[in-house]
Amino acid sequence: MTKQTTASDRWLQENITPLGQARVPCRQCSMQAVCDTLAPEDGINPHVRRGRLGGGQLLFQAGDTFHGVYAVTAGAVKTIAMLDKDPQVVDFHFPGDTVGLDAVDSGVYTYTARALTETLVCRVDLSQAESLGEGFPVFQSEMIRLIGEQLRHEQSLSILLRKQSAEQRIATFLLSLAGASMWSQPRGVELQLPMARKDIANYLGVAVETLCRLFKRMQDEGLLESDGRFVRLLDVAALKELARPAERHEEEACPA
Amino acid sequence: MTKQTTASDRWLQENITPLGQARVPCRQCSMQAVCDTLAPEDGINPHVRRGRLGGGQLLFQAGDTFHGVYAVTAGAVKTIAMLDKDPQVVDFHFPGDTVGLDAVDSGVYTYTARALTETLVCRVDLSQAESLGEGFPVFQSEMIRLIGEQLRHEQSLSILLRKQSAEQRIATFLLSLAGASMWSQPRGVELQLPMARKDIANYLGVAVETLCRLFKRMQDEGLLESDGRFVRLLDVAALKELARPAERHEEEACPA
């Protein structure tokens, strides 16, 4: 339960510049139960600390010693792996998502986490021992639930990357973003992308040029409007149709 | 702690046909600690049951209620997802690996698990409640460790699928198989593939024809010998070079 409030708190910026976005309340946070178990009685939770990050700022870097898990409450975060100086976007994290869970059991962050825009997070300080062995059972089962969710998310991403064409990947990506912030305007679902084209392309495993061309094609076909980081989905039904994997009539056979 | 020994035990075949392969002892099993915590005192463990499956037999199907986790001790298992009658191989599981962990927290198996050849498993019976809330802390932290490993495995697979060419994927795949059963013969590492070409291709996200052609090319280049499901890796160093992602000299930039 010891916690040193030292240099690692530098990122905590207490400026009160308002953030031009809705904030996710604790009720919608996937870590709510985890937070609750850490402060079961009184309202003050010594493990949880809110923080604000500017675009580009780091939450942690690959190789850092594990010190806790983050919950995004506003803004967006990307996690990236560095392989031979070649950055690979592993995932994007939006309000309600967790960041850093994959390091809970290994004790070392596998990836680097960077805020994409101005971002609010809750930092849940945990030593590896706490999160693994000394916590409450309810806390641990919550961790299992969260990591299990992450695992299934990553598995479905793997399937996407194996089976879907570039266009299908983009459609799926846009729809998942739309699902996250589903303000369906009268003229379509509006998205303000927090990340660069380069990051999206990298994440989806396609070239930036391909991404641009397909954005254009979708625009020409009336599926969406796109202007830089602003995107308006005009025909969600058609996008869902695009995203659906082509039906292959193979039946799964029994033999080995 | 209640456990009904009913129809779900049908797969347990007590025939004593010998298996022509080495068996992984408990010492090398990734679930050893889990097993131990379930039977801390005496040697008998009511939760753990050994079983033998013939090639093609099911461990469980997608949608089945979660009833426990499996450890493969001999043979091989594939997990597959069914999307619109289109089977997708999610992963292969070899001796020492676990199967079914992703269902621990959701209570329902996400994928279908099928033995590829004659296979020995340990079935660790767990209700969802047991595995989540009522277990011992050590047991739960073991589950967290195992699921975390799975998660990182799946993340690195996602990276592979985004960045690597078909040839690189195959090289990586073969090397990972070789790492599992590293009997380095004087004439190279010998592998007996337990799965069909179709399954490998499906898993790697390439067409079967491409897989065959690249096997042939690698054979022509003296990297390996291949005859059906028998493969001998002749030049492991060259394969590792092939598998290495091409160095892109992009530096990860700070801004959002």
Place this chain on the structure above:
DNA sequence: CGCGCCGTTGACCATGATCAAGGGGAGTGG
């Protein structure tokens, strides 16, 4: 023996990567 599945090979072609280039916006220094 016929059937079905597996592995293999050939021919063809589409998707998408690569190379090249240019416009626009933000930040910086003269």
Place this chain on the structure above:
DNA sequence: CCACTCCCCTTGATCATGGTCAACGGCGCG
């Protein structure tokens, strides 16, 4: 204020990787 740079986004031209279609031999099995 302007010149300069850098990065982001976009578009065009070209080409290779790899997917699709078709066909065939081998093997196990009813």
